[in-house]
Amino acid sequence: MCLAIPVRIVELLGDDLALFDVGGIRKEISLALVDDVKVGDYVVAHTGYAIGKLDRDEAEKTLQLLASMAAGEPAALAG
Numbered sequence: 001m002c003l004a005i006p007v008r009i010v011e012l013l014g015d016d017l018a019l020f021d022v023g024g025i026r027k028e029i030s031l032a033l034v035d036d037v038k039v040g041d042y043v044v045a046h047t048g049y050a051i052g053k054l055d056r057d058e059a060e061k062t063l064q065l066l067a068s069m070a071a072g073e074p075a076a077l078a079g
Helices: 056-070 074-078
Strands: 005-014 017-022 025-030 042-046 049-054
Touching (some): 042 056, 049 056
Antiparallel strands (some): 017 025, 042 049
């Protein structure tokens, strides 16, 4: 199973590439499939590509839920 996760763009590298950060981990991502991405935007990352944009509130809510699930919090797992 593959997951798509929200990530925050921290640097535009040119040639449809950017650097993202999630949980202190930084990696390159292709922006070829999404228009008008700026530093600070949240995108959905899947297999090295941004496949859509998210608003900040939705991205942070999703990241918080994923962190709760990883920690094994019962309320997150009941969802």
